[in-house]
Amino acid sequence: MKLFCLCLLLYSAVCSSQTVTFVAEELPTFHYFNQNNQPEGALVDVIHAIAQRTDLTIRIELMPFARAYHQTQIQPETLMFSLLRTPGREQQFKWLGQTYQTTAFLVGLKTNTEKLDSLDHAKKRTVGTIRGYYSETFLKQQGFTEEHNLVLSVNFDQMWHLLFKERIDYVLTNNIALKRELASANLPPEAVEQKLAIQDFPHDLYIAAHADIDPKVAEQIINALALIKQNGEYQRILTRWGLAYPTFTVAH
Incomplete structure (x- = not known):
């Protein structure tokens, strides 16, 4: 029992x-x-x-x-x-x-020696990110447009290859998966560096x-x-x- x-x-x-x-x-x-x-x-x-x-x-x-x-x-x-x-x-x-x-950063090639002091400064260049991600919304809220200085990619491989081909100047990303994304795209992580920390990004x-x-x-x-x-x-x-x-x- x-x-x-x-x-x-x-x-x-x-x-x-x-x-x-x-x-x-x-x-x-x-x-x-x-x-x-x-x-x-x-x-x-x-x-x-x-x-x-x-x-x-x-x-x-x-x-x-x-x-x-x-x-x-x-x-x-x-x-x-x-x-x-x-x-x-x-x-x-x-x-x-x-x-x-x-932390979110604008990341660029090390060969790009331009010194960024603000996100407004980056508006004079071209920034890439992934279509549909919050980073797209954020950049558009900051005044970036696809007609002038924003390029949206369908995946990370495409985005990083655009950077390495110098079709875009910077990528908005964070430090979580940077090395993994570059390795997946068969690109050398040591060729890029953080150019500007984006303090207002969640x-x-x-x-x-x-x-x-x-x-x-x-x-x-x-x-x-x-x-x-x-x-x-x-x-x-x-x-x-x-x-x-x-x-x-x-x-x-």
């Missing part, structure tokens, strides 16, 4: 555990498929650390960005775990906590959830992320992956 009761309790505990799915695109060193085709990376480790401090059943899936973004918009049990927090996305999601902070990567996420699930994730930042585990994860410590704002 005692054994039956114990089994019943265990069964009830398993059944009561909610399953949530964390999604992202491939982006080494943050999240990518390893040799065994399993998700791996610094922020994957962060999500595992969060999972250990909740009673949630957590799955991690990597997929194209557009699919991950769409699933998070329509499925309350799906969360993106490194979404750039931008003004246009602010009301579309519930933001559960900052997972990393990066730089916070967040765990983003559907607006109708279960409040108890959201609270567990918020609290677990805060805990691993407070007890030093988050910093230890970043150190293992050779990443710098970001400065965090208060999650809400």
Whole structure:
């Protein structure tokens, strides 16, 4: 009888555990498929650390960005775990906590010796980015136009080859995937350098959830992320992956 009761309790505990799915695109060193085709990376480790401090059943899936973004918009049990927090996305999601902070730059060839002192200065040249990314919106808000000084590419390979062929002068990007993108395009990372830091560009990567996420699930994730930042585990994860410590704002 005692054994039956114990089994019943265990069964009830398993059944009561909610399953949530964390999604992202491939982006080494943050999240990518390893040799065994399993998700791996610094922020994957962060999500595992969060999972250990909740009673949630957590799955991690990597997929194209557009699919991950769409699933998070329509499925309350799906969360993106490194979404750039931008003004246009602010009301579309519930933001559960900052997972990393990066900086956007105008990047150019080292052979380009022009000294940029502002984004307005760059308007005299041609800047490239990816069509449909927030960087397109940002540059257009700053006064760049496709008719004069903005070139939009369909993918990173095309964009970087335009830079190396000197069809564009600068690329707006961040420091997350620069080397990976250049290597994928068979271009030498050592041939480019950061020319201008863009201070006004959003730089916070967040765990983003559907607006109708279960409040108890959201609270567990918020609290677990805060805990691993407070007890030093988050910093230890970043150190293992050779990443710098970001400065965090208060999650809400």
